[in-house]
Amino acid sequence: MSNYQSNEIKLINTSLIDPHPDNPRKNIGDVTDLAASIKTNGLLSPLSVVPNGSRYRVIAGHRRLAACKQAGTGAVPCFVLDLDPLQQLEAMVTENCQREQLTVLEEADAIQGMLDLGATTANVAYRLGRSADYVRDRAKAASIGNEVRAVRDDFSQLTIGQLVAIARYDGRPDLQKRLAQAAGTSNFDYTLSRIERDDRDRQWIESVAALLVESDNGINLIPDPPYSNPEWRYAGCMFPSTGTPEETIEKIREQNPAAVSIHMEQVSLWTRRDKTADAEKEARRAAEQAERDARWHALEEYAAASADKRMAWLHANLHGVKRAQLIETTARLGLLQIIDPDPQGYTEPLATWNNAACGGEQFATISGIEPKRALAELRHHLDEPDWAVWAVQILAARIEWFIDPEDWTSTNNVGRRIHGYYLILESLGYQPAGDEIEHLKALADLIAEADQRDEENNQ
Known part of the structure; x- marks a missing residue:
């Protein structure tokens, strides 16, 4: 002053x-x-x-x-x-x-x-x-x-x-208000970067649109058709990451689509539908689905038949197994349900015990006891000298409850337990049938391949 x-x-x-x-x-x-x-x-x-x-x-x-x-x-x-x-x-x-x-x-x-x-x-x-x-x-x-x-x-x-x-x-008070509300917080820089990116994307699409409407560019610009349009088939899109507006136009020319359209911040590419090719493609898709359905149906039939075979054998033979072997089997079945085995029956990391109540129907099949009497029978027999045979039935029923058809083609926890379960059954005298041996080998190979991939990815 x-x-x-x-x-x-x-x-x-x-x-x-x-x-x-x-x-x-x-x-x-x-x-x-x-x-x-x-x-x-x-x-x-x-x-x-x-x-x-x-x-x-x-x-x-x-x-x-x-x-x-x-x-x-x-x-x-x-x-x-x-x-x-x-x-x-x-x-x-x-x-x-x-x-x-x-x-x-x-x-x-x-x-x-x-x-x-x-x-x-x-x-x-x-x-x-x-x-x-x-x-x-x-x-x-x-x-x-x-x-x-x-x-x-x-x-x-x-x-x-x-x-x-x-x-x-x-002139864009909505954006200014967003920034004002975020100012002074850790979210300000993120909000600003998002607004800047959206602004760049908007400018990009406006520039591309301006180039596309030029009459001498040789590109057919159409309104964005719905994806189910009988005339057009979606063939991909281009985003701001494609390059500058000029580079994007050149790449569109290289791909030579039948038409392009602009939708929000992307340029969609379209080809004309070939109805004959579409019909053939749909027929192939239907045939492939039918084949998958047939394979699944066969797997379901196998899984049900093998489960029936195992449980029928358990029902007929468990009472003739020596008590010492039943006690050992009880321990092995119990461990099998709380640890993660490999196809050879050896154990890997401990997993969380599953407390879900399950296996009632399977227990009834193995024991031959009506479901409504099962609980009372168990309370009686588990306090008797022959408790081990009943414990084996309970634990086997629980494993049977868990095995679904897809587990025979899966490397999940249940699929990995199937081989160990069969080893326990075989130690009791169970003899797998030919189809069971074939499925067990296929499952073991599948698990081995998955483990090898995991090992390679972790190296």
Whole structure:
């Protein structure tokens, strides 16, 4: 303010001095302590004012003026300056900036006010002792409308970087509000990057669309047809990652589709449907599905037959097995259900025990006891010397309950247990049939291949 300072001091009653309406600092804060000091010691630094008709407006000293009025001070010393509106605003901005009393947004609005009054960017930068970029950034921040500023109470506390990013989307208040809400959080950079990416994608699709509508490009542009359209078959698409709009047009020409369409942020490629080829393709698909259905039906029949065979053998033979062997079998069956075996019957990592209640129907088949009597029979027999045979029946029934047809072609936990289950049955005297041996070998080969792939992937 030194360039505008006056050497003449005039006593003016505070009742005749008003705050300047263009003061960049919107909140002067609490002046209670300052008022107490002025009441005790008087006003030590004169105010700077400009005439306003029969009254005055303060240029420098808004807090001191408020404190004087609160302290009940009458006349105060003032420098009376002769400044035009631009000079007045410039003086207030300079004084507040030197005192570091303005928020970034207050300073931005003040700088924009100076530019509106005819000051140049270079002149404002010179008067404030700042760079031209400093002034331009704050002018951008000042362009943010009140609708966006009202999104949050602390909007004026945002950093200049956040304000410039928000101002970049002038005319798109929805995006500005998203950024304003995210400012000051860890989500701001992510939100900004998403908006920037979406903006680039929008610009890309607009540029591609402009090139596609040119009459001499040789590309057939059509409205986006539904995927079930009888005339067109979807043949792929191109995204912004394809390349520049010009590169995208060249790649479309290389692929030479029958037509292209634009849908949201992608370019869809289309070929004409060949109804004969479609019919042949559908016939092949139906034949392949029929073959899969037949294989599945055969597997279901095998799984059911092998389960019936195993359980019939258990029903007929378990009571003739020696007690010591049954106790050993009980332990082996129990372990088989809580550990993960390999096809050779050796155990791998412990798995979580499955507490689901299951196997009632299978237990009834193996034991020959009606389902409604099974629980009472078990409570009786498990306390008797022949408890082991009943324990084997329970555990075998549980494993039978778990084995589904697809487990014979799967490397899941149940599929891996099948081979170990058969080893236990064979130790009791069970003899697998030829089809069982064939399926067991196929399952073991499948598991071995899967394990080898896993081992190679982990190397």
